[in-house]
Amino acid sequence: MLDAPVSQLSALVRGRKPGYSLDAPFYTAPAIFDADMEAIFARHWIYVGVEPDVPEAGDVMTVDVGKASVLIARDDDGAIKAFHNVCRHRGARLIDDEKTSVGNIVCRYHSWTYDLTGALVHAPHMGSSFDASCNGLKSVHLRSLEGLLFVCLADEPPADFDVMAARIGPYIAPHKVRDTKIAYQSDIIEMGNWKLAMENNRECYHCDANHPELTVPLFAYGFGFAPEEMDPIDLENAQRYEALRQTSHSQWEAMGLPSREIDELDTMVTGFRTERLPLDGDGESHTMDTRVACRLPLGALTNAKLGGLSFWTQPNSWHHFLGDHIVTFAVFPLDAGRTLVRTKWLVNKDAVEGVDYDIERLIEVWTATNAQDSALVAMCQSGVQNPAYEPGPYSPNTEMLVEKFCRWYIGRMTGFLDQ
Amino acid sequence: MLDAPVSQLSALVRGRKPGYSLDAPFYTAPAIFDADMEAIFARHWIYVGVEPDVPEAGDVMTVDVGKASVLIARDDDGAIKAFHNVCRHRGARLIDDEKTSVGNIVCRYHSWTYDLTGALVHAPHMGSSFDASCNGLKSVHLRSLEGLLFVCLADEPPADFDVMAARIGPYIAPHKVRDTKIAYQSDIIEMGNWKLAMENNRECYHCDANHPELTVPLFAYGFGFAPEEMDPIDLENAQRYEALRQTSHSQWEAMGLPSREIDELDTMVTGFRTERLPLDGDGESHTMDTRVACRLPLGALTNAKLGGLSFWTQPNSWHHFLGDHIVTFAVFPLDAGRTLVRTKWLVNKDAVEGVDYDIERLIEVWTATNAQDSALVAMCQSGVQNPAYEPGPYSPNTEMLVEKFCRWYIGRMTGFLDQ
């Protein structure tokens, strides 16, 4: 009912000090949360899931983005479409479950019935003057990036999705998301603002002290460091890691696997970043012994030692593509202080659980890491609401991507306020 | 503390599109909920219960209407009076329980004591300058309509209660509410706005798909239909139903039971509607076999086949009077998204449980129906908060009374805003 206090938000956005964490209201104020939902989540491409979430005709997935609920359905021709999950009659939510399978989409309230193209095909007792063609489901923009599904709630979505797709597509394509199945999904609610969840994802400065499992496959030198603080042995190791990275990139690219960094995190509306990085130990996967978790490789990949291809998008996702499985993360804000983090583990669709892969082994590293991150995010939320909190400095060596997230966010809010 | 954003509410009220469901903020905005409590629930006659709720001198019932709490007590002369349930000393809530029996009303905090006429009869240590006569309980307007209790929190209640009472009294009187007892009460909290709970009650368009139990005694043709959608057999059945309705009205009125429709739902401040309708099957009651649930009839009724007399009031009640029992429903808004629905089943006060009636059988149809309605209301609340929701069209054949509820509500809000 109340207009957002635009002038105060505007002052906070303009007053942001580069290189420092955001002012407290960005993490705690319900009015800024509402502005985030309108300016960021209702106007950008939001990662929501993968094509294997709706593998068959009639399969439907629902996903809530802020107060919106989107229904993603595969129709009889195999096309995937997205609609608002709300009946055009009295506004009932059409489908409650996250996953289901239907012939038509039937509202339980008064049996209004829509087909999988969104057309209203049955609305009893509405009389002869009623025009069903004006009462079909409202559609939502949907794009599939090699099997990764993004929706945009705006009438005119950011056009640079195509630019991202063209550049990142060749990196992802060999892992063939469309030929996978979802082996496991976890939903956790982190007790912190969505931006704290994102910022936490955008640095590994905290990994050494908090992620004993994740740091088995990941090289510590990949997290960044201050050279002036290192002793000669450390520096030599870091140089050795950098040489390995360059050599690996060359080898992988020779195999037809694009690997070198692309970073458009704060230079595009649809900000993203990618790079394929070598792994420690046997170098095969994000597992506790760094060997593959699934015996069947993804797609046509034949060599297990492909490192880990990471793909980050603004505002709400990150993904790790290994040779044998994919781990993909979506962040859904719930309110100023709560965020849903949804993780899916994908394996070759022909892999058999218990034969080709063991669920516990597959999910072990990221289940532990997610729980640790959740505790860190809650610790931050608890701290930033303290009146004594003031924005602190980011490390120029280890928190560059956090800074890029903040810069992207502030830029997008500026654009929203200026329009 | 904040003034309601009157101009925005006013724009929404004036902008309501007739024949369509209400704009989302009417169902979701806390500021409009507060306005509803002030404009509707604090200024109209609110149904709260029945005389048999306080059968004996000293019996007290408390009922919360919005943030108000009202204490309804039968005094030593048998008169029923209503007071605000708050001590005049430090503001403590006087009685917590929904039902109790007392000599005087004693505040547990400092023992201030009021008699059942509301007079302060004891206030220790207040000193000689204290005037007890200025510190009695504040009274609340109370009216009994043949045993149905209505309160009004306003200083000057709507005067047309008497008009409603004069017209509806003869319909209800033969069922003798005052000679009943409460066989069972259920309180359920529906996860939706109170207006969604009321709108759901004001149509049976949804009955066919959702209420397998209720549609045993109720005729489907009574719910309304679009003639142009019906085949010849359906139409002939509908005509047969209409003939039965007319015949039944004539027979019942000849027995001294007024039965024909009165509809003042959107034409009076104290809006109401009534009609006695034939029942399907054996036609006796709202039970799974359509036979009476209680062997003792109500009042002096001798014929069991009396159909069902329904009585609806704005803003918060509906009632079904059968030959053997009465089911009465009160709606109490809790917040923008939660509503208490209180149902009481009344039988002849001389009926003996287990002998004359079986509780499970008595409450079976409406317990199931309430649970189904609760799920529908929650489904609507979930949908209308979706930013993609927009008001949808009511069926001119099956949702006329929903439209009347909305028209009454918008009219009363307009009056409130114009004053």
Place this chain on the structure above:
Amino acid sequence: MLDAPVSQLSALVRGRKPGYSLDAPFYTAPAIFDADMEAIFARHWIYVGVEPDVPEAGDVMTVDVGKASVLIARDDDGAIKAFHNVCRHRGARLIDDEKTSVGNIVCRYHSWTYDLTGALVHAPHMGSSFDASCNGLKSVHLRSLEGLLFVCLADEPPADFDVMAARIGPYIAPHKVRDTKIAYQSDIIEMGNWKLAMENNRECYHCDANHPELTVPLFAYGFGFAPEEMDPIDLENAQRYEALRQTSHSQWEAMGLPSREIDELDTMVTGFRTERLPLDGDGESHTMDTRVACRLPLGALTNAKLGGLSFWTQPNSWHHFLGDHIVTFAVFPLDAGRTLVRTKWLVNKDAVEGVDYDIERLIEVWTATNAQDSALVAMCQSGVQNPAYEPGPYSPNTEMLVEKFCRWYIGRMTGFLDQ
């Protein structure tokens, strides 16, 4: 985000009717709760605990005051210091537990490390341009009053703490708080505004009807009374009590124990009151048989019959010093309708549980009394939110200190609004 509706708060503050309870918004409005946190709890001396909460070097206690969290630590030199419990890097809460013991204070997020003087001694990867000396913990004003710890979140705390300390110090000193240990602590959340919790503490008008345990050691005549309501026998008993009080004061003061009333509850910014009062029965302690609960006396006290020294402070504490133990209470507002009441029972630090004292016996009276008070506060909160509530009159005989609390509060809010 929103400015407090200062003009409305100002009108309520100016409109307060002396001798009557406060207007409802003071107990229920979130905006006034926020103002209370800013005007009262962020600008006055708040009682938070006792020196024995952090007995050893490295011991740390955290206490939340509104949205602030304060970390109280004893350093290696035995000095107690207070800091804001928030990391200067990304704002993480540093210590979650209420009590812990540390070498340094290490943020779990990125290992920033502070010593017990608050200095930042380690911040990896921050680079050569980073100045650790600008990033130490922010300190909080802390004072110990003979072992009772008070903090003030303001930059410039009220100066009259010293006046209070000089006057009350000699009363408390003989009980030697620093030589005690915490035998038991209870935290209860009362479902009412913090001012209702305080007002409830500031009178014993309610004791007779609600506290059967507390009225064993306490004399009913000490609660105040209206002489005109008493019969001759009552009056004679009251006079006898008054004579005992005077005699006891003289005896105790001759023993070096200051005992006579000091009342500055509404005459100082740091308002307080004290008096040592005789106890009923054997007159030794707040126990069910009025005998000591701990065989070892406090400090150098030798006579058990020392009555009970009470010490009340604005805005959030009260304390009872007996010969054998101390009970100390702190009130921490959680939101407009919830308040944490923390009670600590202290005994001689050399006392052995099970030998010198029994926990159940020690805490029996105040555990029961706290539970009873909690129910009364909830009953009041439920009542004052009723739109029918209006401020009621305080008894001039039994609620003088409640009036002083309200007067102090209104005075402090006036000062805040006028600045």
